[in-house]
Amino acid sequence: MGTVFTALTLVTGSIWGRPTWGVWWVWDARLTSTALLLVLLLGYLAVRRIPADADARARRCAVVALVSALDVPIVHFSVNWWHTLHQQATVINPDFSPTIHGVMAWTLLLGFVAFTLAFAWMLVVRYRVEVLAEQLEDSALDVALRERWSEGPRAAEPVPAGADAAGLVTTPTP
Amino acid sequence: MRYIDAGYAIALSVLAGYAALLWRRGRRLERLAAPRPKPPAR
Numbered sequence: 001m002g003t004v005f006t007a008l009t010l011v012t013g014s015i016w017g018r019p020t021w022g023v024w025w026v027w028d029a030r031l032t033s034t035a036l037l038l039v040l041l042l043g044y045l046a047v048r049r050i051p052a053d054a055d056a057r058a059r060r061c062a063v064v065a066l067v068s069a070l071d072v073p074i075v076h077f078s079v080n081w082w083h084t085l086h087q088q089a090t091v092i093n094p095d096f097s098p099t100i101h102g103v104m105a106w107t108l109l110l111g112f113v114a115f116t117l118a119f120a121w122m123l124v125v126r127y128r129v130e131v132l133a134e135q136l137e138d139s140a141l142d143v144a145l146r147e148r149w150s151e152g153p154r155a156a157e158p159v160p161a162g163a164d165a166a167g168l169v170t171t172p173t174p
Numbered sequence: 175m176r177y178i179d180a181g182y183a184i185a186l187s188v189l190a191g192y193a194a195l196l197w198r199r200g201r202r203l204e205r206l207a208a209p210r211p212k213p214p215a216r
Binding site: 004008015016 | 175177178179181182184189192196197198199200203204206207
């Protein structure tokens with residue numbers, strides 16, 4: 001979801017930049033740090049797809065997510081740290097004095113609330129989908145294990161070396 | 175202005191498409207996870 005929203009931010013920002021700045025894209029601090037965030041999020045999705053057991057995958061993904069999150073404050077403060085093409089912070093700025101026209105401010109606020117609500121609703125649905133998928137995966141594994149065990153006594157378990165000689169392995173009588 | 179309209183149209187279309195995809199996937203998983211009725215005893 002972060003990937004979808006970040007990609008949309010870049011695309012719609014580029015469409016806004018064309019009439020405002022006269023260019024679709026420029027290697028400005030805000031734009032570049034946001035593009036880096038998108039690359040980090042794509043990397044996170046790639047890490048999620050690396051085959052591994054659930055715990056190892058969760059730990060690996062958590063590390064990548066934390067590293068990616070470090071870029072979020074960089075995106076926010078980039079306009080104050082590096083004075084490139086993008087205007088400086090207009091709403092949440094160091095002076096706590098929004099420098100934005102009233103109509104634009106209300107439009108921005110409306111858009112912010114609407115997109116945040118949409119994000120929250122989609123996050124709930126996305127979370128539920130993931131929980132259901134995980135439950136199904138677990139139950140499918142249970143079914144597969146039961147089927148394997150039902151093929152024969154101790155068929156799925158490896159016999160330790162020397163166990164046969166020590167008389168530990170019993171042969172079922174027909 | 176048409177640039178801004180195009181931006182909104184793209185953003186809303188992508189989000190609507192993604193939400194529909196998620197919703198459909200959720201419904202499919204719910205159907206798969208639902209307990210199946212037992213076959214009638216002979």
